[in-house]
Amino acid sequence: MSTALAAALATAAHRGAAAALRAPKLEVAGMSKRFGSLQALDKVDLLVRPGTVHALLGENGAGKSTLVKCIMGFYRADEGSVVLDDREVAIASPRDARALGIGMVYQHFTLVPSLTGAENLVIARADTPLVIDWRRERERLEAFLARMPLQVPLDRRAGELAAGEKQKLELLKLLYLDQRFLILDEPTSVLTPDEALEVLGFVRRMAREGAVSVLLITHKFREVQAFADEVTILRRGRRVGGGAVGELSTDTMAALMVGERQTAPGSRGDRAPGPPGPVALELAGLVAEGDRGALALDGVNLEVRAREIVGVAGVSGNGQKELVECLFGQRPLRDGRIFVKGEPFEPTREAFARFALRGLPEQPLENAAVRRLTVAENLALRSFDRPPLARGIWLDRKAIRARAKELIERYRIRPPDPDTPLEFLSGGNVQRTVLARELSEPVEVLVVANPCFGLDFASTADIRAEILAQRDRGAAVLLISEDLDEILELADRILVLSAGKIVHAVERAAADRTAIGRHMAGH
Amino acid sequence: MIRAAPASAGLLAGEARAAALARLVRALELVLVPAAALLLAAGLFALFLLALGRSPGQFFELVWRGAFASFFSWQNTLQRAAPLILAALCVALPARAGLLVIGGEGALVLGGFTAAAIAIPFLGLLPAPLLLLLMALVATATGAAWIGFAGWLRQARGVNETIATLLLTYIAIATMNFFVEGPLRDPASANKPSTLPIGRETMIGPIPGTEVHWGLAAGLFACFAAWILATRTTTGFALSVVGGNARAALAQGLPVGRLVLLATGLGGAAAGLAGFFEVAAIHGQANASLAAGYGFTAILVSFLARHHPLAIPPVAILFGGLAAAGGLVQRRMGLPDATMLVLQGILFVTLLAAETLRGRLPLSGLAGTSGGSPAR
Incomplete structure (x- = not known):
């Protein structure tokens, strides 16, 4: 007073x-x-x-x-x-x-x-x-x-x-x-x-x-x-x-x-086991508006090959959020096309399943999970309408719970109870739940956005290891992150997104933090 | 609903048990919170009566007598519960998809009116069962289109569905009044403009052995069907995903627009059906009595039932009982008609206020930290 x-x-x-x-x-x-x-x-x-x-x-x-x-x-x-x-x-x-x-x-x-x-x-x-x-x-x-x-x-x-x-x-x-x-x-x-x-x-x-x-x-x-x-x-x-x-x-x-590179180049022990495969994901001239109506994506072109992680670096607010939203059908495209394995991709349920395109969006509680539903239900979001979790129009609740128990154990989700509403889980366990759902079936294209934001070291390590494992199994991974260290650690090829455009592209071996930083800052 | 946690092997069993306990506590809360709200509302209303110099004891006794004490009062209660049950589905089904629809009254009125109107050219030409079927189909289709339109406005044009359905209700009532007082007016209805009566012989009779019309059975069946749809089918699951998080539903490739249309359409159909029964079983014609406020009371019913289809019938019966007892209370205690509305209003406010208590009751402490800290 x-x-x-x-x-x-x-x-x-x-x-x-x-x-x-x-x-x-x-x-x-x-x-x-x-x-x-x-x-x-x-x-x-x-x-x-x-x-x-x-x-x-x-x-x-x-x-x-x-x-x-x-x-x-x-x-x-x-x-x-x-x-x-x-x-x-x-x-x-x-x-x-x-x-x-x-x-x-x-x-x-x-x-x-x-x-x-x-x-x-x-x-x-x-x-x-x-x-x-x-x-x-x-x-x-x-x-x-x-x-x-x-x-x-x-x-x-x-x-x-x-x-x-x-x-x-x-x-x-x-x-x-x-x-x-x-x-x-x-x-x-x-x-x-x-x-x-x-x-x-x-x-x-x-x-x-x-x-x-x-x-x-x-x-x-x-x-x-x-x-x-x-x-x-x-x-x-x-x-x-x-x-x-x-x-x-x-x-x-x-x-x-x-910052300076914290690990010497090539010190990462987990390089891809082979050369990248054919192009699996192609974005051709994506144009989309942001929430304020201004252009957030201004002609984004990029390709991701199978068995390759492409990292998109950039300062937040340069179109990253919109890019991910376009890929997941949360934002309409004004122009441009998305191709998966050479075929046009529309973000429908059938297409997500057919092309095995999965994602770990940022803020999973906002974009990838439902608070009110239980862990088991959240684990079933991708496949509840297909056998074995459904028979015709009928849900098989037993199968949903059984599958949830298996995933809970495999991905160490706490508490180990399929019937707990997701809102009672910690942030790391929410992310694990999404990870378990998205990555437990074969993945061909994986879109990841700021996957470790706000997570502790253990969860971060788990999730990064899982992303690398998917790449090694042959998935094409598009990693969009505001953490340049994360991109330098994981990505095989690095792109910089600035003002809605890809302004810089470099192989990991040739990556130069200073140059990347300058492009990120709009130079 | 509450199942004991199956003993999962190894070290996790303890953790699983704790989580199951946490679940039990939350389920308990589900019952305790609305019950507490009901008690509080009763207390507040008693104060209101005392302020008027009336006896709360007498009031609650009269409500009991007027609503539930005899076979006769039960019939009266169920008669009034029937449209409430159907109209409450018009709130509960869209709520599953995350929409707050408060315009069931409009779908009910328009459903009843179109049912009466479609019957006119066929009177005496079609056998009664066929005519009733036609009327029911038209009423449900009208209700579905009416609320479905609000759902479409929301998906395609971003119009708030709560406001849209409320305003559409006024349009619905005005539309009915226009036809009933104009082109479709039965010249014989001098004091109360109405459409031509469909006639005693066409009207739906009561459930045998009672005076309660078949709308009650239809309502119970609709609630059961809604429950099956919501909990047992893939469509119901998809609806709960849309209702819980529309952004996540999109990212899962779910057809959010179609699901919203489905939920609003089905809800509107239920309200339209309520209107059909009001015409076919009660009034025998369409007139201003159709807009009796069932659609609005039904909002309260659905909220008190937490939009759970199986909880709707008991809650609707409670409110049907209040309405049934209204006359008795009015006569015996000299209280005006609006008294029951005051009670409803108090109930609604305490109920919404009680929602904020969820998760804060001392008994949450029982669950300890087993569920982990809520993810925020």
């Missing part, structure tokens, strides 16, 4: 002298955070100098989000401190962060779509009065906007604004609330290039004028080069490098971001 009051008082007191506010300095020292067995942050240091734009660069899962969530007070760090303008501060909640003038723009918008721009700005204040004197607020807003080099229409509803305008409104909101340390979480991921240019240009200008200090989360080198003064690079929860942007080449940054 007292924090809220203090925040309200502070904001009110500052409002009169807003122009005089200075950009703060923010220092993070030795910050660590552990989630279960995962060390998400490992003694990370960070210094954002006043009036600068500081880029935080790293792959997905490198710890960028965890770091800023610790700064914002969403998470409590296990150790480490935040020092604001040479004063150590305790931030226990986002409310505290806000009282200290630390604000964040999230990847998704936090505006109320049905309210106008002006209304959105006013209701965001911590001290919004019960009765709002709109004329006074309006004057105050206009005075505020007059000082800003960025204009947004205040009378249109937020829901009607373009993505770029919304993003600008989010920024203005923070400034209006006198938040002078801005954390921008991939602010351009939903913007067109022109909009991105304007928004980041504005941010840099505000920093140059000494009004704000900015921490910019991104994985686009272009943005780092063009708009950031300094950079900190995270990998696997650690700070692996950084410095002034002018002194670091893109190659250096890419190398730091994707």
Whole structure:
């Protein structure tokens, strides 16, 4: 309570002298955070100098989000401190962060779509009065906007604004609330290039004028080069490098971001037992729209041969999700064809069975399993309508349970009870259930997306071994993963998907992490 | 429903037993939670009566007498339960495919109306059994098309099926009123515009030895058939996959659109059949009495039955009993007609609220961590 009051008082007191506010300095020292067995942050240091734009660069899962969530007070760090303008501060909640003038723009918008721009700005204040004197607020807003080099229409509803305008409104909101340390979480991921240019240009200008200090989360080198003064690079929860942007080449940054090869080339003992076979899966010019209607796949061409794992690397949001959805019939194709063994493939039940195309989609509870149904029923999803699990239109519940028991034992699913609803299983056991179902019958084409995301080491090892085993048995495997290490470990051939296109292709033996990283980042 | 876990060999037996116990606890919850909701609703309604200065004791006694105490009251109750059972399937079947349909009333009204309308040109020409068969077919087809249309709108156009079916109900009632008060009006129906009566000799008689019409038997049979469909057939399994996770159903290559059409069509057919029985066994003609709200009460029935086809008849009988006792309560206690609606409303709210208790009852502790932590 007292924090809220203090925040309200502070904001009110500052409002009169807003122009005089200075950009703060923010220092993070030795910050660590552990989630279960995962060390998400490992003694990370960070210094954002006043009036600068500081880029935080790293792959997905490198710890960028965890770091800023610790700064914002969403998470409590296990150790480490935040020092604001040479004063150590305790931030226990986002409310505290806000009282200290630390604000964040999230990847998704936090505006109320049905309210106008002006209304959105006013209701965001911590001290919004019960009765709002709109004329006074309006004057105050206009005075505020007059000082800003960025204009947004205040009378249109937020829901009607373009993505770029919304993003600008989010920024203005923070400034209006006198938040002078801005954390921008991939602010351009939903913007067109022109909009991105304007928004980041504005941010840099505000920093140059000494009004704000900015921490910019991104994985686009272009943005780092063009708009950031300094950079900190995270990998696997650690700070692996950084410095002034002018002194670091893109190659250096890419190398730091994707890391050094951890295993020597060729050290993997489990190469394919023979040369790849004929082409088993072919994607020809796939074009599909994303959820927002923009093109998510822009002519994807690729081939996967039998006894070969093709890894598709890429930064999340470049079409991976849509690619997998198209293959599984969850998203309509706007153009292009899918061929399996030279025959056109439509994602129908008959075709999945006939071509023995199976998949391990990401987030199995969303895409591959039904919470409410039991383990036995989930294990039967592929084959419940065929003998021996069905006789004509009749389900054979006994056969379904018997088969489930066998698979539960073979794949060590816990608890070993076919009648437990899937929602009571742990994440690893859900993934094992899906794995058991998809891989217990002969597979010709296997599509795998981020199969080990969020799983512990044992499950990860099991699943990777299973994928390699399928390849060795002759399956064509398409592995789509945001974890470059996973791709380098498993794939025989590596492709890079960027902005909905395959932009790079390389054999595993010739794979160069730096080059791959650069292509992933859109170079 | 609850089977003891078979003793699987070796070290896993203990784990399997624990999982079976967890299952037992969940099954217990399945019964306890709605039962608790019923009790709470009864308590709240008692408070409501006390606030009105009436005796809750007298009320519950009258309900018992009016609904279940005698052969006569049982017949009255079952008579009213019959359309509820059929109309509840119009909620329960689409619910299996993950749809919330609340427009069974529209399918019931339109089914009843089309049944009455199709009979008019054939009156006196077709023998009664044949005419009744024709009427039943038309009524089910109309109901199926009506709710199936909402299913199609949802699949093909992304229209929310809950809103669509609700609004379609108003269209259905207005359509019936238009014809009943206009082109198809029987000039003899002066006070209450109706279609031509199909006549006593054509109407369905009662089940022998009772005054309950055959709609009850049809409802029980339909529930049994729905249960078989849902639990024993591959189609029913596919429906539960669609209802549980439509994205996963697509990734399994299931024909999600066709399955949604099937579920909505069958549900609509059941409601249409309810309308047929209202016309063929009760009213003998179509008029505004068809829109008696059975389709709406049936939503409550299906929810209380947790959309389980075999649980629908007992719940429908409970609500049929409340309706049957309504008159008695009204006369003896001087309570207005709407009192029963208040009770229904309280029941619905407590029931939905009780759903949030699932998995949080202290008895969940019995199961310990045997089921592993829920995957979130």
